[in-house]
Amino acid sequence: MFALAAASGSLSCTSDKEATSPNVAIKASKTLGTTHGPTGQKATPTSALELTSGEAAEVRAGHHTAALAWHESSDFTTAVTAGARDEFKKLGIQVVAETSANFDAAKQKSDVETIEAKKPSVLLTLPVDRVVTASAYKDAARRGTKIVLLSEVPQGMEYGRDYVNLVTDDLFQMGKRAADALAAAVGDRGKVGYFFHDAHHYVTNERDRAFLETITVNHPTVEVGARVGIGDPNQAQDEANGVLVENPDLSGVYVTFSQPPGEGVLAALRANGNARTKIVSLDLDEPLALDMAKGGHTFALIADKPYDLGRAMAISAAYGLLGKKAPAFVVGPAMTVTKSNLVQGYRESLHRNPPASVMNALGK
Amino acid sequence: MSLRTVEPRRYVVYVAFLLILAFFAATLHDDGFLSQTNLLNIVRQTTPVTVMAVAVVFVLSAGEIDLSLGSVVALSALVTAYVMQSQSAFLAVAAGLGVGLGVGVVNGLFVTLLRLPSFLVTLATMGLVAGLGRSITNLESVAVENQDFTNLFGSGNVGPIPGLAFWALGAVALGQLAFRHRRFGAHVVATGDDGVAARASGIRVDRVRFTVLLVSGLAAALAGILYTGRLQGASYTLGAQDLLTVIAAVVIGGTRLFGGEGSIIGALVGSLIMGTLANGLILLGLSSSQQLISQGALLLLAISLTLREPRGETP
Numbered sequence: 001m002f003a004l005a006a007a008s009g010s011l012s013c014t015s016d017k018e019a020t021s022p023n024v025a026i027k028a029s030k031t032l033g034t035t036h037g038p039t040g041q042k043a044t045p046t047s048a049l050e051l052t053s054g055e056a057a058e059v060r061a062g063h064h065t066a067a068l069a070w071h072e073s074s075d076f077t078t079a080v081t082a083g084a085r086d087e088f089k090k091l092g093i094q095v096v097a098e099t100s101a102n103f104d105a106a107k108q109k110s111d112v113e114t115i116e117a118k119k120p121s122v123l124l125t126l127p128v129d130r131v132v133t134a135s136a137y138k139d140a141a142r143r144g145t146k147i148v149l150l151s152e153v154p155q156g157m158e159y160g161r162d163y164v165n166l167v168t169d170d171l172f173q174m175g176k177r178a179a180d181a182l183a184a185a186v187g188d189r190g191k192v193g194y195f196f197h198d199a200h201h202y203v204t205n206e207r208d209r210a211f212l213e214t215i216t217v218n219h220p221t222v223e224v225g226a227r228v229g230i231g232d233p234n235q236a237q238d239e240a241n242g243v244l245v246e247n248p249d250l251s252g253v254y255v256t257f258s259q260p261p262g263e264g265v266l267a268a269l270r271a272n273g274n275a276r277t278k279i280v281s282l283d284l285d286e287p288l289a290l291d292m293a294k295g296g297h298t299f300a301l302i303a304d305k306p307y308d309l310g311r312a313m314a315i316s317a318a319y320g321l322l323g324k325k326a327p328a329f330v331v332g333p334a335m336t337v338t339k340s341n342l343v344q345g346y347r348e349s350l351h352r353n354p355p356a357s358v359m360n361a362l363g364k
Numbered sequence: 365m366s367l368r369t370v371e372p373r374r375y376v377v378y379v380a381f382l383l384i385l386a387f388f389a390a391t392l393h394d395d396g397f398l399s400q401t402n403l404l405n406i407v408r409q410t411t412p413v414t415v416m417a418v419a420v421v422f423v424l425s426a427g428e429i430d431l432s433l434g435s436v437v438a439l440s441a442l443v444t445a446y447v448m449q450s451q452s453a454f455l456a457v458a459a460g461l462g463v464g465l466g467v468g469v470v471n472g473l474f475v476t477l478l479r480l481p482s483f484l485v486t487l488a489t490m491g492l493v494a495g496l497g498r499s500i501t502n503l504e505s506v507a508v509e510n511q512d513f514t515n516l517f518g519s520g521n522v523g524p525i526p527g528l529a530f531w532a533l534g535a536v537a538l539g540q541l542a543f544r545h546r547r548f549g550a551h552v553v554a555t556g557d558d559g560v561a562a563r564a565s566g567i568r569v570d571r572v573r574f575t576v577l578l579v580s581g582l583a584a585a586l587a588g589i590l591y592t593g594r595l596q597g598a599s600y601t602l603g604a605q606d607l608l609t610v611i612a613a614v615v616i617g618g619t620r621l622f623g624g625e626g627s628i629i630g631a632l633v634g635s636l637i638m639g640t641l642a643n644g645l646i647l648l649g650l651s652s653s654q655q656l657i658s659q660g661a662l663l664l665l666a667i668s669l670t671l672r673e674p675r676g677e678t679p
Binding site: 070073095096097098099100102103104105106107109110111113114115116117118119128129130131132133134135155198199200231232 | 395396397399401402405408409412498502503504505506507519591594595596597598599601602603604605642643646647649650651652653655
C-alpha cells in the first residue's frame with residue numbers, strides 16, 4: 001500500500017497539455033493549490049537539484065558508499081533504485097547494501113541496523129511506518145549517516161539535523177490530474193464516487209485532498225455522490241460492491257491508488273455487470289493498464305516518475321556529503337496516462353515497456 | 365526416541381550454524397559482520413522469534429500448531445502501547461499478556477472441548493485477532509514514550525549486552541527446564557508421538573494440548589511486548605511475517621513438524637540461523653531478490669541436512 005501510495009505520487013506537471021483517451025481530451029483545469037511538505041515546507045522541483053562539476057569531482061574523490069532501505073519490492077522501488085544507482089555510478093558512490101522490508105516495520109528496523117554495520121556514507125530510504133521505524137533512523141543519523149527520505153518523515157526527525165531532505169511526488173498535481181481526467185471521462189457531468197484512503201498517511205491524504213478540491217471547485221457540474229473511506233486497501237472490493245449496489249448510477253470513480261484498491265474496484269464493477277462506470281486511479285498497475293488497453297473501465301492512471309525520484313535522492317545525498325544545504329522538500333513531476341500514451345507512460349515513469357499482456361492488448 | 369537423540373544428524377544444525385558463521389566471517393570480515401555491534405544486533409533482531417520458537421517447540425512436539433502467533437503479536441503490541449497512553453506500564457504489560465492468555469484459552473478450549481484441529485481453530489483466531497488489531501487503532505501506529513518500559517522490554521542494555529538477550533536466554537532456560545527436566549515435557553512429547561497411547565498410559569492429553577496452546581499465546585504476547593519496547597511503538601503489521609520464520613527456526617532446530625520430538629536449544633540455534641542468514645546476506649550486498657533466493661536455497665540445504673528422515677521412518 002505504501003508502495004502504491006508512493007508510486008502513485010507523482011511529480012509536477014510537465015505541461016498543461018494533457019493526454020487524451022480515445023476521442024476524449026483531458027483539459028487541465030486551474031491549479032488550486034500546491035504540494036507542501038509534511039510540516040508545511042515549500043516544494044522545490046527535482047530539476048532544481050544540481051551539482052557543479054567541481055562538486056561532483058569532490059564527491060567522487062570521497063569514495064563514499066550508499067545503502068538503500070526500501071519498504072517493499074515493486075515496479076516503483078525498482079525504478080527508484082535504478083535511478084539512484086545510475087546517479088551514484090556517475091558520482092563514484094558504491095551501493096553496498098539494499099533491503100526490502102515487505103511493509104514490516106520490525107524488519108525495516110533490523111535492516112537499517114544491519115546496514116549500519118557497513119557504515120554507509122548515505123542511506124536512501126522510504127520508512128514503512130513513521131512511528132515504529134523512527135528509532136532506527138535516529139540511531140543511524142547519530143552515527144553520521146546522511147539520510148535521504150522518500151515520501152515519509154519518521155517521527156521526531158528534523159530536517160538538516162537528522163536527514164538531508166525529503167523527496168516525493170508532486171502530490172497536489174497528482175490529485176488534480178486525477179480530477180481533470182475523471183471529469184473528462186464522465187463528460188463533465190453526472191455522479192462520481194470518491195474512494196479515498198481512510199488512514200493517516202501523508203502521501204495519499206494529500207493526493208485525495210487535491211482530487212476532491214479540484215473536482216468540486218473546477219468541475220461543479222460533476223457531483224461527488226458517494227464518498228468511501230478505504231481503511232484496509234485489501235477490502236476495497238467489498239466496499240465497492242456495497243457502493244455500487246447503493247449507487248448504480250455512478251458515471252465514474254476515483255480510487256486513491258491502484259493496487260490493491262483500484263483492482264478491487266475494477267473487480268467489483270465487473271462482478272456487478274457494470275459496463276459504464278469509468279475508473280481513474282493513481283499508479284501504473286498491470287491489471288488496470290490491461291483493462292485500459294482493452295478499452296474497459298479504466299480511463300486514466302496518474303503516474304509519477306520514480307526513476308527521476310531515485311536520481312533526485314542520489315543527488316540530494318551528494319548535497320549531504322558535501323555539506324551543501326539541500327532543499328527541504330523536493331518533488332518530481334506527474335503524468336496522466338491513458339490508452340493513447342500507455343507505452344510512453346510506462347517508459348517515462350518506470351523506464352521500461354508495459355507488461356507483455358498490455359503490449360499484446362495494444363497490438364504492439 | 366532415545367535412539368534418535370544420539371543420531372549424528374541431530375547435531376547437524378549446530379554444525380550448520382557454525383559453518384554459516386564461519387562463511388560470513390570469512391567473506392565479510394571487512395564489512396562489520398564480526399563487529400560486536402553487529403553480532404549483538406543479530407541477538408536483538410532474533411529475540412522475539414526465539415521467544416515464540418521456544419513455545420512452538422511445545423506446540424509442534426504435542427502434535428499441534430498455532431497459526432495465530434503473528435496476529436497475537438500485533439494485538440498484544442497495540443494493546444500494550446494503547447493502554448500505556450493512559451495507564452501505568454505495569455497495567456499495559458498485563459493487558460498485553462492478557463491478550464495472549466485470552467487467545468490461548470480460546471484456542472485451547474476449542475481444540476480440547478470441541479475436538480477441533482488446532483490448524484483450523486488457530487486459522488480462524490488468526491483472522492479474528494488480526495481484525496481486532498486493525499480496528500482498535502484504525503490502522504494507526506501507536507508510539508510509546510515510557511523509557512522505563514522501553515529499556516526493560518527491548519531498547520535497554522546491561523553493560524554491553526542488550527536486554528533482549530536476557531529475555532531470549534530466560535525463555536530458552538525456562539523452556540529447556542520444562543521440556544527436558546519436568547514431567548510436563550515428557551507428556552508433551554508422548555502426546556505428540558501417539559495421543560491414544562499417551563491417554564492410555566494416564567497422561568491427561570487434553571490438558572497438555574490446552575497448556576501448549578496457552579503457552580504459545582503467552583509467548584506471542586510477550587514477543588509483541590518486546591517488539592513494542594524495541595521499536596518504541598506498535599503497529600498492526602508487527603508479527604505478520606513471523607509465523608513462518610518461527611516454524612522454520614523450530615523445525616530446522618530438530619523439532620518434528622508432526623509431533624513426538626522437540627529441541628529447545630535447537631530452536632534457539634534455528635532462530636539464530638534465520639537471523640544470521642538475513643543479516644549476512646544483506647551485508648554481502650545482495651539485492652532484495654537475491655537475498656530471498658539465497659535464503660530459500662540455504663534453508664533448503666539446511667532442512668535437507670537436519671530433517672531428512674532415515675528410510676523407513678517417513679510418517
